[in-house]
Amino acid sequence: MSKVIKNGTIVTADRTWKADVLIKHDKIVAIGHDLHADHEIDATGCYVMPGGIDPHTHLEMPFMGTYSSDDFESGTRAALSGGTTMVVDFCLPSPGQSLLEAIDMWSNKSTRACCDYSYHMAITWWGEQVFNEMQQVVDKGITSFKHFMAYKGALMVNDDEMYSSFQRCAELGALPLVHAENGDVVAQLQQKLLAEGNDGPEAHAYSRPPEVEGEATNRAIMIADMAGAPLYVVHTSCEQSHEAIRRARQKGMRVYGEPLVQHLVLDESEYFDKDWDHAARRVMSPPFRNKQHQDSLWAGLSAGSLQVVATDHCAFTTEQKRYGVGDFTKIPNGTGGLEDRLPVLWTKGVNTGRLTMNEFVAVTSTNIAKILNIYPKKGAIVEGADADIIVWDPEKTKTITSGAQQSAIDYNVFEGIEVKGLPKHVLTRGEIAVENFAVKAKPGHGQFVGREPHQAVSKALSTWKELVAPRKVERTGIPASGV
Numbered sequence: 352m353s354k355v356i357k358n359g360t361i362v363t364a365d366r367t368w369k370a371d372v373l374i375k376h377d378k379i380v381a382i383g384h385d386l387h388a389d390h391e392i393d394a395t396g397c398y399v400m401p402g403g404i405d406p407h408t409h410l411e412m413p414f415m416g417t418y419s420s421d422d423f424e425s426g427t428r429a430a431l432s433g434g435t436t437m438v439v440d441f442c443l444p445s446p447g448q449s450l451l452e453a454i455d456m457w458s459n460k461s462t463r464a465c466c467d468y469s470y471h472m473a474i475t476w477w478g479e480q481v482f483n484e485m486q487q488v489v490d491k492g493i494t495s496f497k498h499f500m501a502y503k504g505a506l507m508v509n510d511d512e513m514y515s516s517f518q519r520c521a522e523l524g525a526l527p528l529v530h531a532e533n534g535d536v537v538a539q540l541q542q543k544l545l546a547e548g549n550d551g552p553e554a555h556a557y558s559r560p561p562e563v564e565g566e567a568t569n570r571a572i573m574i575a576d577m578a579g580a581p582l583y584v585v586h587t588s589c590e591q592s593h594e595a596i597r598r599a600r601q602k603g604m605r606v607y608g609e610p611l612v613q614h615l616v617l618d619e620s621e622y623f624d625k626d627w628d629h630a631a632r633r634v635m636s637p638p639f640r641n642k643q644h645q646d647s648l649w650a651g652l653s654a655g656s657l658q659v660v661a662t663d664h665c666a667f668t669t670e671q672k673r674y675g676v677g678d679f680t681k682i683p684n685g686t687g688g689l690e691d692r693l694p695v696l697w698t699k700g701v702n703t704g705r706l707t708m709n710e711f712v713a714v715t716s717t718n719i720a721k722i723l724n725i726y727p728k729k730g731a732i733v734e735g736a737d738a739d740i741i742v743w744d745p746e747k748t749k750t751i752t753s754g755a756q757q758s759a760i761d762y763n764v765f766e767g768i769e770v771k772g773l774p775k776h777v778l779t780r781g782e783i784a785v786e787n788f789a790v791k792a793k794p795g796h797g798q799f800v801g802r803e804p805h806q807a808v809s810k811a812l813s814t815w816k817e818l819v820a821p822r823k824v825e826r827t828g829i830p831a832s833g834v
């Protein structure tokens with residue numbers, strides 16, 4: 352069946368204009384005037400934008416002795432309800448486990464996804480098997496690899512492993528990702544705080560100051576540069592980390608930074624709430640920061656030194672958070688955010704003048720589609736693109752409350768925030784998943800999106816690496832050895 356979106360204003364990362372959008376099956380087939388189809392979607396007073404892409408989610412993730420509570424069904428329903436039409440989750444092999452086995456496990460989990468999805472692969476250990484399997488992982492369309500510099504004794508990799516993995520990424524044209532926090536320093540600070548009797552959720556923030564993030568970000572950038580690889584820094588939360596990214600980009604390095612909507616909007620005072628549950632529900636790594644850091648992140652988005660706003664959606668119930676009563680290091684790290692990312696960012700970004708509408712589209716969709724090499728299939732309103740489209744009503748308001756959310760957990764870190772600007776209709780590859788603000792997502796509709804290595808970036812980096820490679824100087828008249 353064909354569909355046409357009529358009377359709306361199209362907003363993309365580059366421009367804003369009036370036109371109708373014609374959809375056949377799962378694709379956009381025409382953009383123009385006076386287009387007609389079997390089914391008409393009225394977009395009067397609305398903006399028509401590419402569906403959001405959240406490149407950082409953890410659905411049903413085994414972590415800190417439990418599993419994150421949203422699975423691919425509830426997580427992607429939550430995503431669609433807030434205008435996100437694609438998520439990128441993580442295959443997480445346990446130390447020693449085959450990467451290919453981890454892909455099979457995640458493929459079994461994702462069968463009921465309501466929107467399209469892709470994966471990053473986490474590098475949780477290093478060895479010949481991992482080195483070899485990385486090629487097969489890339490061949491299967493997973494072209495980005497996450498490295499945890501934190502979570503010592505669990506997921507953390509050391510510099511030696513990271514350098515080897517980044518070099519392998521460079522060979523394969525893959526993109527390394529880092530969770531940048533100095534895990535050794537964090538582990539020592541945690542023990543010190545506990546020994547001093549600081550066992551509450553506020554100690555989580557004390558144990559992860561911005562310096563541990565700035566140092567790790569800078570280290571990862573330098574290691575990636577030496578390996579000849581680009582670098583994507585996930586959940587950039589502070590000026591120290593942003594500064595390292597900004598400096599690297601000014602030097603011409605291909606480094607990308609991703610703040611989360613939570614870090615942009617929620618600050619460290621959340622951890623000092625008298626209510627233990629309130630504070631623990633907001634425990635995530637890196638932790639929320641103060642207003643100066645938030646200002647730095649907002650500035651980075653409009654200046655272009657930071658490119659993407661994600662959520663790192665990793666939702667735990669209150670009961671799960673209570674595993675850490677008496678020892679903050681046992682509170683499962685992670686917060687939700689998938690369904691609120693776009694409405695909160697629009698309200699706090701576009702409605703305040705911090706972002707233009709076009710910048711909003713860039714940081715929620717188009718930039719990451721380009722970085723992940725899936726543009727313009729995703730992240731664009733052009734003929735031939737997947738019909739992942741939001742019809743956005745800028746006047747619609749709601750107060751965020753956990754009682755009305757799609758996510759499976761029992762609270763919402765944005766509880767009580769009034770948003771203005773919501774998705775009225777959402778299409779996922781041509782299927783209507785939200786109609787007049789009502790969620791109609793279909794489990795099983797989502798498909799895996801395979802990705803190709805980014806040839807242009809890897810060609811540029813390998814050409815440069817070859818030009819500056821060490822070369823033996825051929826000399827005449829070498830003196831005799833002095834021995």
Ligand SMILES: NC(=O)NCCC(=O)O
Nearest residue numbers: 530635636663665684685
């Ligand atoms: N960020 C967080 O606290 N939890 C999710 C896992 C991770 O990405 O670190």
Ligand SMILES: [Zn+2]
Nearest residue numbers: 530585586636
């Ligand atoms: Zn992380």
